[in-house]
Amino acid sequence: KVIDGFKFYCANILANDVKRYRCIKNKCPAFAKFDSGELIVESLLDHDHPKEQDNVLLRQQVSNSVKRKATNQMNERPQKLFLAEKERFDITSMTKTDVSYVSRVIHRARSNIRLKFPHNMPEVPVA
Helix, strand or coil: CEECCEEEEEEEECHHHCEEEEECCCCCCCEEEECCCCCEEEEECCCCCCCCCHHHHHHHHHHHHHHHHHHHCCCCCHHHHHHHHHHHCCCCCCCHHHHHHHHHHHHHHHHHHCCCCCCCHHHCCCC
8 A cells, every 4th residue: 555655564454444554664663544444543654764756656566467467367478468557557657677677577476376397296187
């Protein structure tokens, strides 16, 4: 979850379905509590670090979305997945480095779910 340019993660779920989000930086004291309707119940948004740049947050959103689609649609070309997400997020400026990050994310995600060759007879699937 991104609040005011800072990234938060769901730390725990409290009573009455209140979710407590903490800043992703380990030593940062910032947090926010949301009820089930996604309204802020309580918050402390005093960070001890600068906020992330907008282009970095956008690249991370694109790479997460592309990674999810790459593992679900194994037959699609990586470039086709990337261009579709680029249009969806309406990205006009991505550097060559950003594109290489995204392509590396796709490759890493797909290589983790590829089937391994069996090493012995019990591992061979029966048709």
